[in-house]
Amino acid sequence: MSANSGKIALRGVTKVFAAGNGHGAVEALGPVDIDIAGGEFFSVVGPSGCGKSTLLDIIAGLSSPTTGEADFDGKPLAGGVPEGVGAVFQQDASFFWLNVWDNVAFGLRRKGVDAAEIRRRVSYALSFMGLTEFASAYPAQLSGGMRQRVCIARTFVLKPRLLLLDEPFGALDQQTRLVMGDELLRVWREIGATVILITHSLEEAAMLSDRVAVMSARPGRFIDFVVTRWPRSRDSRIIADERFGGITARLWGSLREESLKSLGNIGGAAMLDEPR
Amino acid sequence: MIPRRLDPILLMVAVLALWQGLELIAGPEVVASPAVTIVHAIALVQKSGFWQDAAETGLAFALASVISIAGGLLLGLWLGLHRFAGDVADPILGSLYSIPKITLYPLILLIFGLGMSAKVAFGVIHGVLPIAIFSMNAVRGVPPIHLKTARMLRMSKLSIAITILAPAALPEIVAGIRVGVALTLLGTLIGELFAATTGIGFALIRATDVHDVADILALTLMLFLFAASINSLLHFGERRMRHER
Ligand SMILES: Nc1ncnc2c1ncn2[C@@H]1O[C@H](COP(=O)(O)OP(=O)(O)O)[C@@H](O)[C@H]1O
């Protein structure tokens, strides 16, 4: 693989948020060590608040690790976001003052892509996101799920070589999630990007990924890795594969205890383990 | 269900009914009836004296608005973009805003004397702070996720300001201008009530001195219509910018 293949290397990465108004110092993440290969579809599951978004911010170059080293294509992620990285965040990031078309074209225009190419990519993205007839609608007129699709399209059209997705399908219903999953796999194959997907759906992680990492309760560390060995040409129909149940079961096996622990962090989880 | 489009008409009918009721209770020497007022207003707009007053007030109001908007925007945007300065200024602006402006009036008269500049100054001290406060909050209120998106796209500061901060903050800024302009008008008129020899505010005082009830109400009606149309115009612009519905 070339040097610009989109590979990630984290060594002893931790993140501690300094004490602020109303909270003491928060050990949010790590230490985390991981190598993600260029073109790999890598997913992360873990209890809420364990540091998944924090991890993604570090990989994006939006935030620097407190200790340890984070490299993207062999170069330290020090001076901000590298070229070729796209992200879809957990929160709605659509711009209310732009219609759907202009939202999706926003990044391409900033990058100076020529107009004909922008038209081509945007109309293609809108069609596979099911947004074509809403091209001139504004975000306030759309449902939360549709707004999230706008944000996904806005990132996909950039054809990043590293695609970071933070629970991008959270606002979508189950069927749409499956369809979006298929689209994500297609985009992944088409642009050959490295994908890092954070999800709370074990099924989604099991169906989409080459490898799924399970994170511990906060401060999040990797406690298990599951390699799926799905073919590259997979789609959502593999949920009918006999190995599918085994993979989700293994993920839940690793995650269950951590989920209980993280509930314990907010109080009252001991009762779950010791029924009176 | 009554269509919402009819709401303003229903409101107007209710106001007219109340007004008429008030005239019946208080008597025509205290409140002129809507009909009398409207007839008087029509007569008023045919007099050149009225238009001289209106031009005086209009000029003072326009000058005061321009200064309020320019000053408020400069101050507010600067504070909004500078986190620390904004944190320091926020409570100060808040308390300045809550000072009854009337207490500054002697000071303004001392500085500007009687006439146009005093009216303008009085308009500005009413309007500039709300515009500054709204603009500051508009910029600070831009969701951090938008700035995160900008960083992902490796945009320059200038590009972020033009393509994200400005449009994201604009509706809120226009809301500030709407409030600020209304208060500027109020300030300008108060200036005329207190110490002027021209303008609609002065005409009002004159009408009060001679107890011309129809004149007072006709002038008030016209001021109301003027203020309401500016307000609706800006409100309409603001709604358009938010792209709701
Ligand atoms: N800027 C911040 N300041 C302080 N604490 C933070 C900050 N961002 C996140 N945290 C805390 O760090 C922990 C991990 O957060 P996050 O990465 O968002 O978790 P996840 O995405 O797994 O739900 C949480 O306890 C959260 O409250």
Ligand SMILES: [Mg+2]
């Ligand atoms: Mg998160």
